[in-house]
Amino acid sequence: RVGFSSIEAEVEGGVATITVARPEALNALNKQVMQELVSACLFLDRNHPSAKVIIVTGSGDKAFAAGADIKEMATLSYADAYNSSLLNGWETLRTVRKPIIAAVNGYALGGGCELAMMCDIILASDKAQFGQPEITLGVIPGMGGTQRLTRAVGKSRAMEMILTGQRIGAAEAERIGLVSRVVPAAELMAEARKLASKIAEFSTPVVEKAKECVLVAQEQSLGEGLRFEKREFWSCWALDDQKEGMGAFVQKRKPAFTHK
Ligand code: CO8
Numbered sequence: 027r028v029g030f031s032s033i034e035a036e037v038e039g040g041v042a043t044i045t046v047a048r049p050e051a052l053n054a055l056n057k058q059v060m061q062e063l064v065s066a067c068l069f070l071d072r073n074h075p076s077a078k079v080i081i082v083t084g085s086g087d088k089a090f091a092a093g094a095d096i097k098e099m100a101t102l103s104y105a106d107a108y109n110s111s112l113l114n115g116w117e118t119l120r121t122v123r124k125p126i127i128a129a130v131n132g133y134a135l136g137g138g139c140e141l142a143m144m145c146d147i148i149l150a151s152d153k154a155q156f157g158q159p160e161i162t163l164g165v166i167p168g169m170g171g172t173q174r175l176t177r178a179v180g181k182s183r184a185m186e187m188i189l190t191g192q193r194i195g196a197a198e199a200e201r202i203g204l205v206s207r208v209v210p211a212a213e214l215m216a217e218a219r220k221l222a223s224k225i226a227e228f229s230t231p232v233v234e235k236a237k238e239c240v241l242v243a244q245e246q247s248l249g250e251g252l253r254f255e256k257r258e259f260w261s262c263w264a265l266d267d268q269k270e271g272m273g274a275f276v277q278k279r280k281p282a283f284t285h286k
Pocket residue numbers: 050051052054055092093094095096097112113133135136137138159160163166167168169
C-alpha cells in the first residue's frame with residue numbers, strides 16, 4: 027500500500043486499487059489528483075507486473091469525483107487557463123495497457139464522468155449519478171466528454187446531457203449503455219474486485235491486445251479496425267499462452283497461463 031497525498035493505491039493479488047482521497051471536496055480532480063493518479067497508473071502499468079488490472083474509485087460514499095476542481099480553475103485568465111497543465115496528464119491514461127475499471131460509487135460529474143469514461147469498464151453502484159454539468163458553469167466539457175459520451179450513448183442523448191447539464195441515475199446510465207452494470211452500493215468494491223480478478227486470470231498480453239482492439243474501434247474506421255484486429259489476432263500465435271490456452275482446451279484441462 028502506497029500513500030500519496032490525494033490518492034491511495036494498493037495492490038492485492040493481481041488487482042491494484044486507486045482511490046481518489048479528497049472526500050471533503052467530493053473527490054474533485056485537482057492538479058495533484060491528476061498527477062498522482064496518472065503516475066500511479068503508469069507505474070502500475072509499466073513497473074508492476076503482478077498488478078494485472080487497475081480499479082479506480084472515489085473515497086467516501088458520496089462521490090466518485092464531482093468534477094474537475096472548480097476552485098482551482100475559477101479565476102484563471104484565458105491565457106493562464108490555455109497554458110496551464112491542468113488537462114495535460116489525463117490523456118496519458120490512454121497509454122495504459124492494463125485494463126482499468128471505474129468503480130463509480132456516487133457522483134461522477136463533469137471531469138468525474140469523463141474520468142470514468144476514460145476507463146475501460148464502468149461498474150456503477152445503485153447510488154451513482156452521472157452528468158456533464160459544465161454548461162451550468164459557463165464552460166463545456168474538457169476532458170473528453172463531448173467525444174466519449176457521444177460515442178457511448180449516441181448523439182441525441184449526449185447532446186441533451188451536455189446542453190442541459192442534467193444528471194442521470196445509475197439505472198438510466200445502464201439503460202443507455204454508459205455503464206456496463208449496476209450493483210448494490212455495499213457490493214460495489216467486491217464486485218469490481220471479482221471482475222478484475224476474473225480478467226487477471228487470463229494471459230496479460232492477450233488481455234492487452236483485446237483492450238487495444240476495442241479502443242481502436244472507438245477511434246478508427248471499421249475497415250482499419252478490422253485490419254488491426256486481424257493482425258493482433260494472428261500475433262497471439264507468437265505467445266506461449268496461445269499454445270497453452272488452445273492446448274488445454276484440446277486436452278480437456280484448465281489452462282495455466284504464464285502471461286508470456
Ligand atoms: N470542485 C471543487 N469543489 C467541489 C466540487 C468541484 N467540482 N464539487 C464539490 N466540491 C466541494 C464543495 O465546494 C464543498 O466544499 P465546502 O464544504 O468547502 O463548501 C464540498 O465539496 C461538498 O460539496 P457540496 O456542499 O456542494 O455537496 P452537496 O451534496 O450539497 O452537492 C454536488 C453535491 C451536487 C455534487 C455539488 O457539490 C456540485 O454540484 N458540485 C459541482 C459539480 C460540477 O459542476 N462538476 C463539474 C466541474 S467542471 C469540470 O469537471 C470540467 C472538466 C474538464 C476540465 C478539466 C480541467 C482539469
